[in-house]
Each structure stands twice: as C-alpha cells, then as structure tokens.
Amino acid sequence: MKPLFSHGPLPGYRLFLCVLTASALMFADTRFTRMEEVRAQLSTLVAPIQWAVSLPSDILTWGSLALSDQRALLEENRRLREQILTLSHRVQHMASLTAENVRLRELLSASRQDDMPFITAELLSLDPDPFTHQMVVDRGRRHGVYVGQPVMDASGLVGQVTAVSGYSSRVLTVADASHALPVQVNRNGLRFIVRGSGRYDALKVLHVPDTADIREGDLLITSGLAGRFPAGYPVARVAEVVHDPGQPFARVTATPVAQLQRSRHFLLLFPTPPPGADDEAWELELSADAMEAARAVIGLDADQEAP
Numbered sequence: 001m002k003p004l005f006s007h008g009p010l011p012g013y014r015l016f017l018c019v020l021t022a023s024a025l026m027f028a029d030t031r032f033t034r035m036e037e038v039r040a041q042l043s044t045l046v047a048p049i050q051w052a053v054s055l056p057s058d059i060l061t062w063g064s065l066a067l068s069d070q071r072a073l074l075e076e077n078r079r080l081r082e083q084i085l086t087l088s089h090r091v092q093h094m095a096s097l098t099a100e101n102v103r104l105r106e107l108l109s110a111s112r113q114d115d116m117p118f119i120t121a122e123l124l125s126l127d128p129d130p131f132t133h134q135m136v137v138d139r140g141r142r143h144g145v146y147v148g149q150p151v152m153d154a155s156g157l158v159g160q161v162t163a164v165s166g167y168s169s170r171v172l173t174v175a176d177a178s179h180a181l182p183v184q185v186n187r188n189g190l191r192f193i194v195r196g197s198g199r200y201d202a203l204k205v206l207h208v209p210d211t212a213d214i215r216e217g218d219l220l221i222t223s224g225l226a227g228r229f230p231a232g233y234p235v236a237r238v239a240e241v242v243h244d245p246g247q248p249f250a251r252v253t254a255t256p257v258a259q260l261q262r263s264r265h266f267l268l269l270f271p272t273p274p275p276g277a278d279d280e281a282w283e284l285e286l287s288a289d290a291m292e293a294a295r296a297v298i299g300l301d302a303d304q305e306a307p
Contacts, residue, residue, distance in 0.1 A: 116230065117270040119143055121151075123263070124168060131198065133176040137266060140167040145268055148228055152267040156234035156257035157181075157222060161268070169268075173260055174235065175200045183235050184223040188213055191223050194235060197253075200260045203236050205252035210243055212250070220254055230271040 121137035139145050141164050149161040151171050159173035172179050173196070180195040183205075190213065193206045208214060218238040224231025236254035243250050 118152075118267045119145075119270075121169075121266045121268055123266070131177075133173045133179075133196065133198070133200065133260070134162070135171050135173065136168050137171055137268075138168055139268060140165050140169050142166055144270070145169045150229050150233075150269045150271065152233065152269060153258045153263040153265070155259055155263075156236075157229065158258045158260065158263070158266060160228065171266075174203060174256055174258070175260055180206075181229055181235070182223045182225040183220040185214055186219040186221050186234075187215075190214060191225070192220075192252075194220060194254065201255055202239070203254045203256060205238070205254055208241075208250045208252045210248060210250045214238060214241060214250075214252060216241055219257075230269065 119139060121139040124136040124138050126136075127134040137151075145161055145164050147161055147164055149169075151158040151160060157174060159171050159176070159179060161169045162172045163170040174181065174194070175198070176196045177198040178196070180193055182191060183194045184191045192208060192214075195204050195206055197204050205214075205220070216238050219234060220236045220238065222229040222231055222233045222235055234257045236256050238252060239255045240253045241250055242252075
C-alpha cells in the first residue's frame with residue numbers, strides 16, 4: 001500500500017538550491033562592490049517592516065513614560081500644596097505671636113532692644129600649650145578692646161579677652177579648664193554654672209540637682225548674671241545627663257555651639273553697662289584710649305556721656 005503523502009526528492013533539491021544561492025551571494029558580496037548598492041536598496045525596502053514591527057513596543061514605552069511623568073507631577077503637586085498649607089499656617093501663627101509680643105511690650109512699657117555694637121577680629125595664632133585653650137586675635141587697645149570683653153563667632157560664645165596689647169589681644173575660650181560662666185536653660189530658665197573641661201568638645205555643667213529639669217538637647221544661653229556676658233547668647237547644648245543613684249547632683253556635660261577649632265573670624269561685643277551700674281566704676285576699668293575707641297564704635301562724640 002502506498003502512503004497517502006509521499007515526499008519526493010524535490011525538498012532536497014530546494015535545500016541544495018538555497019545553500020548554493022547563499023554561497024553565491026556571500027562570494028559576490030565579498031568580491032564585488034556592487035553588492036553594497038543592492039544591500040542598501042534591500043535595507044530601504046525592509047525599513048518600513050522593521051518600523052512596523054517595533055511600533056507596538058515604542059508605543060508601550062512612550063505610554064509608560066507619560067503615565068509615570070504624570071504620576072510624578074501629581075505627587076509633586078500634592079506635596080507642594082501640603083507645604084503651602086503648612087507654611088501658611090506657620091505665617092499666621094507667627095503673625096499672631098508678633099502681635100502678642102507687641103501688646104505685651106506696650107503693657108510692660110518695654111523699649112525695643114537695639115543691636116549691640118561690635119567689631120570684627122581675625123585669628124592670629126593659637127596657644128601651643130595643650131593644657132590651655134587660648135588664642136590671639138588681631139584687635140587690641142587701639143581698637144577699643146578691653147579685658148573681659150565677650151568674644152563670639154557665627155555660632156555662639158567663644159570666650160572673653162584676658163590680655164590686651166596695642167594691636168592684638170589674648171582670648172580665653174570657654175573650653176579652657178579655668179573658664180566658667182553663668183548660664184540658663186533656654187527652655188525653662190534654670191540657671192547653672194558651666195566650666196571648661198580642657199576639651200574643645202565638652203563643657204561641664206556644675207552642681208545640677210538630680211531632680212532638675214534639664215534634658216539632652218537643651219540649649220544653654222548666657223544668663224547675664226555677674227555682668228560680664230550679655231544675656232541671651234548661645235553657649236552650649238546639653239549632650240549627656242547622668243543620674244547617679246544616691247548622689248545629690250547629676251553629671252551633666254554639654255557641647256559648645258561655637259566652632260572653637262574651626263572659626264577664624266570673630267565678633268568682639270561692646271555691651272552697655274547694666275542698669276543701675278556705677279558709670280564711673282565702669283569707665284575706670286578701661287583706659288582713656290580704650291574708652292575713646294569704644295565711644296567711636298558705639299557712635300558717641302568725645303564729649304558725650306554714655307547712656
């Protein structure tokens with residue numbers, strides 16, 4: 001019986017013919033330059049087919065990018081609207097606080113606090129003694145600098161002037177172990193004494209009762225007591241509070257807010273005498289040249305008395 005479908009020798013000849021044609025084309029492409037024109041024309045004919053084949057994937061890619069961009073824009077728009085509402089609320093709150101502050105000042109008959117006079121100074125040298133934390137700045141008696149004058153940088157209190165020459169001054173920083181000053185906690189007004197520890201990154205808060213409301217992160221500012229430093233300037237931030245069971249005082253350390261090891265430019269403040277202070281005693285602490293320079297900085301005439 002013969003099979004229903006018989007395969008004759010024709011497919012074999014087709015394969016042989018295809019192989020022969022391919023070999024001839026490869027040989028012609030290698031030996032003859034005219035095949036480049038033929039290949040270019042064939043590429044031109046095939047290009048629309050290739051474009052049509054890649055069109056669906058291109059459409060999907062473009063659509064996904066468009067949707068993602070739209071989602072990103074919508075999310076950004078939502079965040080910006082939330083920020084606008086938050087900032088608007090803060091502005092309204094600040095406006096009410098400002099108005100309340102004005103009313104309270106009017107009730108207390110308080111005058112507006114003017115900016116404190118100051119001069120700028122630049123670092124000249126550091127004390128090479130590792131057990132002291134002192135530096136020399138390029139302002140001296142000729143510029144009105146006096147012993148005990150507060151020194152600031154852009155972040156907070158640096159220290160005070162301890163020695164003055166004609167054109168330079170020595171500054172004792174708050175990190176020196178021999179330096180101490182009265183401070184208060186900005187959050188609740190508790191007053192303490194801060195002393196240097198001999199390290200640039202640590203100050204000691206002395207005699208803190210174990211039950212005192214002082215926490216890590218509290219800002220310590222000058223209290224204005226003792227009349228050396230004006231009130232309200234940042235000194236340090238509480239870094240650690242350790243409560244010892246059975247001990248009456250807690251161990252509190254703070255980190256100076258001033259950049260003691262980095263700053264090169266400083267402000268030397270000219271605080272006015274505290275209310276009720278003896279003006280003559282205040283002036284006797286300064287030499288005639290220093291008083292004349294201080295009056296020039298503050299804006300007083302030579303024959304005009306300080307307020």
